[in-house]
Amino acid sequence: MKTLLVGEYRDGKLLNATYELVAFAQKLGADSAMFLVGSDSALPKYAGTLYLADAAKYNDFNPAVHKQLLLDVIAKEQPELIVFSHSSYGWDLAPRVAMALNAAQISEVVDVVDNTFVVPSCNSKLRRDVQSKTAQTVVTLQGGAFGLSGEPSGTANVVKVDTDKAAQVEFGGYEAVEKGGVDLTKAEIIVSAGRGIGKPENLAMIASLAEALGGEYGASRPVVDAEWAEHNRQVGTTGQTVSPKLYVACGISGAIQHLAGMKKSEFIIAINTDKDAPIGEVADVLVVADLKELVPALTAKLQSL
Ligand SMILES: Cc1cc2nc3c(=O)[nH]c(=O)nc-3n(C[C@H](O)[C@H](O)[C@H](O)COP(=O)(O)OP(=O)(O)OC[C@H]3O[C@@H](n4cnc5c(N)ncnc54)[C@H](O)[C@@H]3O)c2cc1C
Numbered sequence: 001m002k003t004l005l006v007g008e009y010r011d012g013k014l015l016n017a018t019y020e021l022v023a024f025a026q027k028l029g030a031d032s033a034m035f036l037v038g039s040d041s042a043l044p045k046y047a048g049t050l051y052l053a054d055a056a057k058y059n060d061f062n063p064a065v066h067k068q069l070l071l072d073v074i075a076k077e078q079p080e081l082i083v084f085s086h087s088s089y090g091w092d093l094a095p096r097v098a099m100a101l102n103a104a105q106i107s108e109v110v111d112v113v114d115n116t117f118v119v120p121s122c123n124s125k126l127r128r129d130v131q132s133k134t135a136q137t138v139v140t141l142q143g144g145a146f147g148l149s150g151e152p153s154g155t156a157n158v159v160k161v162d163t164d165k166a167a168q169v170e171f172g173g174y175e176a177v178e179k180g181g182v183d184l185t186k187a188e189i190i191v192s193a194g195r196g197i198g199k200p201e202n203l204a205m206i207a208s209l210a211e212a213l214g215g216e217y218g219a220s221r222p223v224v225d226a227e228w229a230e231h232n233r234q235v236g237t238t239g240q241t242v243s244p245k246l247y248v249a250c251g252i253s254g255a256i257q258h259l260a261g262m263k264k265s266e267f268i269i270a271i272n273t274d275k276d277a278p279i280g281e282v283a284d285v286l287v288v289a290d291l292k293e294l295v296p297a298l299t300a301k302l303q304s305l
Helices: 017-028 063-077 088-101 200-212 221-225 254-263 291-304
Strands: 004-006 033-036 049-054 079-084 102-109 111-113 116-121 125-129 137-141 158-159 191-192 215-217 246-250 266-273 287-288
Touching: 004 017, 004 063, 017 079, 017 111, 017 137, 033 063, 049 063, 079 088, 088 102, 088 125, 088 137, 102 116, 102 200, 137 246, 191 200, 200 215, 200 246, 200 291, 215 221, 246 254, 266 291
Parallel strands: 004 033, 004 079, 033 049, 049 158, 079 137, 102 137, 191 215, 191 246, 246 266, 266 287
Antiparallel strands: 111 116, 116 125
């Protein structure tokens, strides 16, 4: 099988998610080439052919132009799989490419088993197994689903690519989200609240435990979506990526999007009523208990020390 990996570059830097595409190709045992609109000064460590277009000329993103650059490489490489990250870049570009190729698109892949792609369904409560019926297939990979076993290595064989395609939109640049309140990435201890806290009033007990431990409190996305906690406290693919010394996940099931943001924590304690909750797969300690009983008791004990 031949894959074309679509790397990502932003503001002068190669994005680490690019290596998740390499891990995916490795998992498939597939040959790969890479396409990147980037820069000579930020090349991936990659042992293969890298088709490189100049971001200074074609911008970090410009849909029609990047699509044309990519289609030219696809025509040359004839990959069976064209692989994007499930990122804002991938969300925008992948369907354009799939449409142009009349190819199937399978989005948000979290695993692949015997040419069957596994994708989340029903807000990640279920998973669907999907197979492509077209000769070429465009896939996007969920962040954190595929990881390299070692450090990235290799020197790319760079092939420069160009296009005359005129841009239809002007790229204005990226605007950083205004950072207010807490910076979870700096916290050494994080106690996070999941939907299992049940109601907004119970966030206070999570915050108290975090304070008793000398840390900060975080939250899973449903807690933030329900406006029980601010977005700058969200951990996961659409929130913060954290790696504290201690992460305590309270009432969090362990969806892949949450794990992607915290699985590099040094020590993980999960408190969950469900002994089979997926968070148990990354937790060093899984306490099967009702957080509403355990968390206040733990906080009281810490405060009494
Ligand atoms: C594109 C996309 C991006 C996403 N980005 C993020 C992200 O950045 N961060 C994120 O967190 N999610 C993200 N999600 C959502 C993610 O898929 C999950 O839906 C979410 O992480 C689930 O949150 P949860 O674990 O708090 O809730 P649930 O999955 O509902 O889990 C609740 C858990 O609490 C346990 N529980 C219930 N009651 C108790 C109790 N009394 N005591 C102890 N345990 C209890 C249950 O057993 C269960 O395991 C994203 C989804 C998509 C599609």
